[in-house]
Amino acid sequence: MNSADGTGGGGGGVHMDGRAAPLPRADIDGMKRRLHNHLRHSLGRGPVGSGAMDWYLALALCTRDLMVESWMDSSHRAYRSDAKRVYYLSMEFLIGRSLVANLLASGSLELARQTLTDMGLDFQAICDCEPEAALGNGGLGRLAACLMESMATLGIPARGYGIYYDYGMFSQYIEDGQQVELPERWLRNGNVWAFERQDRTVPVRFFGYTRAGVDAHGHESHQWIGNDEVLAQANDLLVAGHGCWTVNAIRLWSARASREFDLRRFNQGDYINAVAEQSFSESLSNVLYPDDSTSVGKALRLKQEYFFVAASLHDIVRRFRRNHTDFTKFPEKVAIQLNDTHPALAVPELMRLFVDEHGLDWQDAWALCTGTFAYTNHTLLPEALETWPVGLLGDMLPRHLEIIYEINHRFLERVRRRSTVPDDARVARLSMIQEGGERRVRMAHLAFVGSHRVNGVAALHTQLMRAGIFADLHHEFPERIVNKTNGITPRRWLHEANRPLAGLIGRHVGDGWVANLEDLRGLLPLAEDAGFQTDFRAVKRLNKEALSAYIKQSVGVEVDPDSLFDVQVKRIHEYKRQLLNVLHVVTLYNRIRDGDAGADDQPPRTVILAGKAAPAYYMAKLIVRLIHDVARVINADPVVAGRLRLVFVPNYNVSVAERIIPAADLSEQISTAGTEASGTGNMKLALNGALTIGTRDGANIEIGDEVGEDNIFFFGLEAAQAEALRHNGGHDPWRYYTGDPELHRVLDMIGRGAFCHDDPDRYRPIVDSLTRHGDHYLLMADYADYIATQERVGTAWRDQDTWTRKAILNVARMGRFSSDVTVMDYAQDIWKVSARLEEGETVG
Structure with a gap:
């Protein structure tokens, strides 16, 4: 489906700035006609008076036309x-912008760029x-977006399911740090990429009660009588694979009231209550991750999860x-992947449909259910495993x-039958109901038992799942846990995000890497080539100049593109340890100010941080403020000018x-080692030529x-x-505090207000968490090795x-x-589906 511009691949004809050679006049004129037609x-609208948004919409519609045919x-x-289909259930799809x-994907980028430029447009x-597109927050949603794009690229019939949020998590604005x-x-202006399916x-349904009875065959039956109803309306968002040979869709549900408004109340003048039901119903799809620190927020979150699961x-x-006509082949034709525990209610919902709505025997329904579901776990933190109050x-x-x-x-009867010795404590650990205090439903246990495969997202993560959080379940189902290391789409994270580097790679190894990233191994001999090294550095310098300009525009800080x-x-x-990074920055700041001989050997460095803290996460928000206070002091200090800069880029998104x-x-x-499931940012940065310092x-x-190992900087426990x-009681953070003069000094500066003279005790909670309250994420233990490794960097x-x-x-x-690669692994080991790379070519 590539157009005549010939730029659907890696960019063999792309110049250093990411642009290609001029295209034929006929192609450009044809594109102009399509643009004017949609305008x-x-x-x-007419061309005169049309603004950038009008031209964006016209260009997006032209592009969508190509995708719809393939869809x-x-x-x-x-x-x-009658191919088997993959259905990917996720509360998040962090897709970013779609136009480029x-x-x-359709091979039309240079045609669009040159046409608009020819028309005098920017x-x-x-x-x-x-x-x-504010449909996700972080790695969970970005992984979902990458996997959906790869499924389309590999020709796998697939559909994502999620919620069509009116508002994203939030836009991050920095005010006084x-x-x-x-x-x-x-x-607010609609979404040209989505088709609203009225x-x-x-x-x-929600709430109500259940009624038990006996069906016509004498079997026990159950009927759920719900007394609250919301309509889920479908919106289809297209996902194009590379080359547009396959286009799949993500079906996103928006909430609509089952009744528009109470006409009687409206006619009586009670306008607010007349539309109250409609407003309350439609709030279900308003916000990604409502604040669940209140009982109302918890209820809304649970309602969201069931809402999208039931509709899907x-x-x-x-x-x-x-x-x-019957369900015997359901697992042969349907694979449902649960992206974390948010869709775990799909397990009892499918059982309800099979048993209550379609009259299947429980045992048959359960076999179909477990043969259909697979569950991806994304956390090793016990406190992050989702549970819901039974009440x-x-x-x-x-x-x-x-x-x-x-x-x-x-399930527990099965456990007891298989046990040679009664073990009530183990049964309690395995139970889906957490006893003691407020009884809660363990959603991870539910997803695990209801699936035929449970996967981790990195080798270490999967190993720790087996030995840690799911050790008892692993003993019951020793073949169930498998590893599927996360991946990223090279189309978004190199081909699109870094056009200059894509062009350089394409000129040396061709365009095949866009669809087969292993082709990048063709660069291995060029790592020693002085000319290629010079071109590679030039590309990096170009990108750093562009980022420097953006930082100046968005933050108002001048940074040196020649710095590290x-x-x-x-x-x-806290577990991602931005705070450890700040401790290093302050240490480096002190060394430079002190005229430390070692500091003179260190290159100029620009430290760039970005990310959002959850609104109710006090310590994370305090760390954001600390970063800004430290940056304010360092960036204004003439002693370190040209040697050190600290920048926080706001509103981090795709x-x-x-x-x-x-x-x-x-x-x-x-x-902290053992806390990060996988990470995908580490992959994106390495793919773009950054060296990793990491645990x-x-x-x-x-x-x-x-x-x-020679090309990465590992440190720490x-x-x-x-x-x-x-x-084991061996961690004494106070010992590190008193035994390391540099660490002692850095923490005293932070704790006594060196970076916040207006409020000297502002960061006492941070220092106390490290020195007096256990240092749970082991910053004190890793500090010295981190500092030494940064010196090696x-x-x-x-x-x-x-x-x-x-x-x-x-x-x-x-x-x-x-x-x-990740999707092919899922397809072969979990979903049992075939991939079609090109017309007529399949991989089983």
Whole structure:
């Protein structure tokens, strides 16, 4: 489906700035006609007076036209062949902007750029009109987006399911150094990429009661009588694979009231209450992750989870029954992947549909259910495993609680039968119901028992799942846990985000890497080539200049593009240890001010952080404020001018990531070992030529295996050491505080107000958490090795030829971390589906 511009691949004809050679006049004139046609007939506008947003919409509609044809073909092909389909259930799809990605997928990027330029329009300004799709928050949603794109690229018939949020998590605004959350209403101007399906609505029930009875065959039956109903309306968002051979869709549900408003009340003048039901119903799809620190917020979150699960399973069953009169082949034709525990209610909901609505025997229904579901776990933190109060779940979903109890009863009976010695403590650990205090439903246990495969997302993560959080379940189902290391799509994270580097790679190894990232190994011999090293550095310099300009515009801080760009971009959380990064910055600041001889050997460094803290997460928000206070002092100090800068880039999202990642020299992946499931930012940064400084955590280990220990900077405790230190009583943070003069000084500066003279005790909680309250994430234990490793980083940076060689080797060896590889692993081991790479070519 590539157009005549010939730029659908890696960019062999792309110049250093990411642009291609001039295209034929006929192609450009044809594109102009299509643009003017949509401007006039779709938007009701003429060229005179049309602004950048009008031209964006016209260009997006032209691009969508190409995708729709492939979407129809893909769907018809799957139905004709009765192919097995993958359904990916996720509360988040962090897709970012779509225009450039879809132009690249259809091979039309340069045609669009040159056409608009020929018309005297600013192509980049038009692309920047697109709002960021606020359908996700972090790695969970970005992984979902990457996997959906790879499924389309590999020709796998698939559909994502989620919620069509009116507002994202929030827009992050910094005021006096503090994070302020503003509404992120990304749909204020509609969404040209989505098709609103008013004819596809599903009634979703809540509350009410259940009624037991006997059916016509004498079997026990149950009927759920719900007394609250919301309509789920479908919206289809297209996802194009590379080359647009296959286009799939993400079906996102928006909430609609089952009754518009109370006409009687309206006529009586009670206008507010007349529309109250409608407003309350539609609030279900208003906000991504409502604040669940209150009982109302918890109830809304649970309602959201069931809302999208119920609508999605109704849709999945409807689609299956188009070709099948009974359910015997359901697992052969349907694979449902649960992306974390948010969709775990799908397990009792599918059982309810099978048993209550379609009259299947429980045992048969359970076999179909477990044969259909697979569950991806994304956390090793016990406190992050989702649980719901029994009272809340039973009140809102009474039939589902009954089904969960029945699943649990049958499961625990199986456990007892298999046990040679009674072990009530083990049974309690395995139970889906957490006893003691407030009784709660363990959603991870429910998802685990209800699935035929449970996967971790990095080798270490999967190993720790088996030995830690799921050890008892693993003993019951020893073949169930498998590893599927996360991946990233090279189309978004190199081909689109870093066009200059894509062009350089394409000129040397061709375009095949866009669809097969292992082709980057063709760069291995060039790592020693002086000319290629020079070109590689020129590309990095170009990207750093662009980021420097963006930082100046958005933050007002001048940074030196010749300095070492030291980057940590991720959600703000104590376990991700942005605070450890700040401790290093203050240490380096002190050394420079003191005239330390070692500091003179260190290169100029620009430390760049970005990420959002959850609104109710006090300590994370305090860390954000500390970063800004430290930056204010350091950036204003003439003694360190030209030697050290600290910058926090606000409102981190996919578009901001696409600016920062190509410019990074050093990638900070410094979470406490054993806490990060995988990470995908580590992959994106390495793919774009940043060297990693990190702990042996998550996928860092596998990246190290691929790029070589000489081309990555590991430091700190390993997972087993961290676990032993934390739980065997061997960690004494006070000993580190009193025994390391530099650490002592840094913490005293922070704790006594050196960076906040107006409020000297502002950061006392941070210092106390490290010195007096256990240092749970072991910053004190890892500090000295982290500082020493940063010295090695600085020394390595001084030798630019060697540094560049290491960076090229990182790029060349990242093929394993393509999401295409991840999806093929899922397809073969979990979903049992075939991939079609080109017309007629399949991989089983």
